[in-house]
Amino acid sequence: MASSATASPPVTARPAAGIFFPQRPPLGLDSHAYSRSVLLKLVEAGGQLKSFALAARMARSLAEVTISGRHLGELTRQVGAELRADRDRRTDDYVHHRRQEPPGPAPQAVAVGVDGGRLQARVTTAGRGPGVHGHGWKEDKVACLHVLKGPTFAADPHPQPPRCFLDAPYVAQLVRDFQAAHGGLPSVEEVAAAAGEPAATPVRPGSAGHGPPPATGVTAAPLPGGVAAADTAAAAAVVMGAAAAVTDIPTSPTPPAAITDTPMSPTLAAATAGMAPAAAPLDLPVSPAPPAAAADPAWPPERLARTCVASLCDSATFAKVVAQEAYARHFFAAPRRAFLGDGQKYNWSIQQKWFKDFEPIADFIHPLSYVYVTAMAVAGGAAAGWPLYVRWLTACWQGRVAEVLHELRGWQGRLGAPAPGPGPPEDDVREVLRRTLGYLQNNASRMDYPRYRQQGLPVTTAHVESLIKEVNYRVKGTEKFWNDPEGAEAILQVRAAVLSDDGRLERHVQSRPASPYRYSRRRSEKRKTAQTT
Numbered sequence: 001m002a003s004s005a006t007a008s009p010p011v012t013a014r015p016a017a018g019i020f021f022p023q024r025p026p027l028g029l030d031s032h033a034y035s036r037s038v039l040l041k042l043v044e045a046g047g048q049l050k051s052f053a054l055a056a057r058m059a060r061s062l063a064e065v066t067i068s069g070r071h072l073g074e075l076t077r078q079v080g081a082e083l084r085a086d087r088d089r090r091t092d093d094y095v096h097h098r099r100q101e102p103p104g105p106a107p108q109a110v111a112v113g114v115d116g117g118r119l120q121a122r123v124t125t126a127g128r129g130p131g132v133h134g135h136g137w138k139e140d141k142v143a144c145l146h147v148l149k150g151p152t153f154a155a156d157p158h159p160q161p162p163r164c165f166l167d168a169p170y171v172a173q174l175v176r177d178f179q180a181a182h183g184g185l186p187s188v189e190e191v192a193a194a195a196g197e198p199a200a201t202p203v204r205p206g207s208a209g210h211g212p213p214p215a216t217g218v219t220a221a222p223l224p225g226g227v228a229a230a231d232t233a234a235a236a237a238v239v240m241g242a243a244a245a246v247t248d249i250p251t252s253p254t255p256p257a258a259i260t261d262t263p264m265s266p267t268l269a270a271a272t273a274g275m276a277p278a279a280a281p282l283d284l285p286v287s288p289a290p291p292a293a294a295a296d297p298a299w300p301p302e303r304l305a306r307t308c309v310a311s312l313c314d315s316a317t318f319a320k321v322v323a324q325e326a327y328a329r330h331f332f333a334a335p336r337r338a339f340l341g342d343g344q345k346y347n348w349s350i351q352q353k354w355f356k357d358f359e360p361i362a363d364f365i366h367p368l369s370y371v372y373v374t375a376m377a378v379a380g381g382a383a384a385g386w387p388l389y390v391r392w393l394t395a396c397w398q399g400r401v402a403e404v405l406h407e408l409r410g411w412q413g414r415l416g417a418p419a420p421g422p423g424p425p426e427d428d429v430r431e432v433l434r435r436t437l438g439y440l441q442n443n444a445s446r447m448d449y450p451r452y453r454q455q456g457l458p459v460t461t462a463h464v465e466s467l468i469k470e471v472n473y474r475v476k477g478t479e480k481f482w483n484d485p486e487g488a489e490a491i492l493q494v495r496a497a498v499l500s501d502d503g504r505l506e507r508h509v510q511s512r513p514a515s516p517y518r519y520s521r522r523r524s525e526k527r528k529t530a531q532t533t
Contacts, residue, residue, distance in 0.1 A: 038065060039075065040509040046076030047474065047494035047505070080490025083497060083508060087309070087321060094324035106333035109148040109301060109456060112326060112355060113340040113464030114347050116141050119475045121312075121484035135481050140492055142310045142471055143322040144464040145329060148456070150301030152336075156450040157299040161397045168386060171372060178369040181465070182342070301456050307500040308467055310492040312485055315346040323354040332357070338457040340464070342366050343439055348446075362446040363461040367396045370436040371404065377432045378411045399451070401444045408437050471495055 034042065041063050045055035053069035055076075060066055093099060116139045123134035164170050309325050311318055331337065339358035341347030343366060351360050371392040379385035392404045411433060418430045425431065440447075449459050474495050475482065482488035497505035 083493035102330040109336040111338040122481040148301040150456040319350040362443040
């Protein structure tokens, strides 16, 4: 019989030309004739590599599967849409208390970190002609959920700041990276220019002109304030929380004469002339040098397993998704629970509503960056600002934020508050002070870092910052425009699945229903033509 040109299927049996293979479901073949194992390889390549075209080339080279980049992209988006539907169903069941008890024992320590990235989205181009239409940057929200392993301590296992935070070139580059990723404060160069002094140009250890970083246990040349440069390999391990923290080192409460005698910039000298001195310096104890055989403390905790969620949805919806993921992994029954975030208000709204019993912890890199820029601003340059930064950093690390706030208010009293009306330039010293005071005041209750370390919990969001970079590797680029919201949401689901340690993408693909029929492009195109005429 002749095939019908209408959208409705014929009442009689299918044409003999159509292939009906009864063994397709047992073999796990979908409508595109790919087995589940082949489909998993294709979709994982689509979620791991920079583009669908590159994924298709790798499939031909490594898996001997010939497929176009466009077709591979369609398969990836289809699986991403299925993952999204499963996620939304589980979240709806969780919110409406249709919950199943998570299997297995509860972990001993867990951490949830939330932050955001950026990607470019566009509206669909149907009927708009060639090119990209309605494009713009959008925030993709990312949550990282870690199972941790590590002991608790009777006292603070690391009362002095890690060496990396006392390494001037390292800190300068760390703050620059922070500014590039987060903004919120002017760069050190802008502050120095506003203060009338040239900015120092620190060189990151190991870069050209600086030489290789010192080997472990080797003391480098002294830095301002009498602090020795650290082994940057061990320092980076402390920042990322991937290895034991380095041993304590003594800090000098009194900077050397070369720093004390450094003249203040003319601008600040005029502003502070004849005024009362600032608050008394913090009385910081000097840590004795550790014995040669002393072992590093077993903090920070070790990561055992990671899962992640990512979405373009609003923060209220995203909070429910994160809570459901935490519940499914038995996080709410863990004895030690941490929720880490930066200064974004919506992060702490999520914590207060859905993770009330989790310890709220403000990422330590944020106060570090704020006090560093502020110290350079109020002191008029890097030479005089470094000892001030070391003092404030140490106080924050030891949970004495109130003392830092007291000193900052003293500086604000000397320099004055920003004038009312239109805001002052971001590099104005008074504006830098105002922002730092606001950040520390708003987050002081989440900066009890000695207690967090005693509980064996992390104190930085390095794990979620790293995860966002991994997500951005696939979805972010000046030449990448994802259809909003279907295309962007689908690729985020696939990317989150391949970055999770629990094999969720493989489980989903292996459980997909097979099809007894093979997809026919000609029949599909005829249906679309009939529907539009």
